[in-house]
Amino acid sequence: MPNISWKPEYMLNHPVVDREHKKLFEIAAEAFRPVAPELRKKKIRDTIINLNEYMTMHFEHEESFMRIIEYPLIHEHQMIHQIIIQNMKTMLNSLAGISIKEFEKDLAFFIESSLVNHILFEDKKIHKWFETKEGPRHVIKWSPKYLTGQKDIDEEHQFLFTIANEAFSTADTPNKKQKLKETVAKLHHYLRLNFEHEESFMQEIAYPDFQTHRQKHEKTLAEMDTFISKLPSMDAATAELELAIFIEKWLILHIIYEDIKIQKFVDSAASVDFINLEEL
DSSP: OOOOOOOOOOOOOOOHHHHHHHHHHHHHHHHSOOOOGGGGHHHHHHHHHHHHHHHHHHHHHHHHHHHHTOTTHHHHHHHHHHHHHHHHHHHHHGGGGGGGGHHHHHHHHHHIIIHIIIIIIIIIIHHHHHHOOOOOOOOOOOOOGGGOSOHHHHHHHHHHHHHHHHHHTTTTTTTTTHHHHHHHHHHHHHHHHHHHHHHHHHHHOOOOOHHHHHHHHHHHHHHHHHHHHGHHHHHHHHHHHHHHHHIIIIIIHHIIIIHHHHHHHHHHHHHHHHHHHHOO
């Protein structure tokens, strides 16, 4: 059985990324654990599916980190991520046509080339660059592509970006951990208000995915509560790194993938109304 185990030399000294890398090794090792022969193929298939799901999530977090630190080779790195995910899908599709022994050999090679080598050669490039970066370590930039078309909500989103950047502007000040905690609490407060305003607007326009969107708001706030509760046990550097990734998930990705859907619904409803008026 291949030795699929985490090693100290894989450490990047990034608490979130290192934790997720370790988890990937744990999932991959499951494919090689002893099981009854008749259950072997199912065991391997389930492990590959789990590995694919977790690796996809990990890559999203890693790409969030690269965007926030303004990593210059992010597009090349993203392409490598896409190739790895595609190779995993191809490998899974091949499971039905080859023997278990052959598949285990292919899987071991995939883990070595796409997990170990990716960490040692590609991921380490990011963190070497980050360690030597001059100027602000993390940057949460507002972009016109985040506009939803609702003036009040857009202004609130821009204010949330301002607060988010306060967390990183205090990074090198005395008592930075306390200031970081205060900024996160402020961000939580204003994010809750923004969610309340969004939910009122969705109800006004009878947005069909209101309940799903509301549940995502609740999940985001719960995750922020958990993060705040863990802050006292984190050192300042760890807290800053974790916050950088979570802000992209809480704020940027939520705006891009969820809030803009609301405006698309508004635009489509307006288009229908216009057509009906023309028909009259």
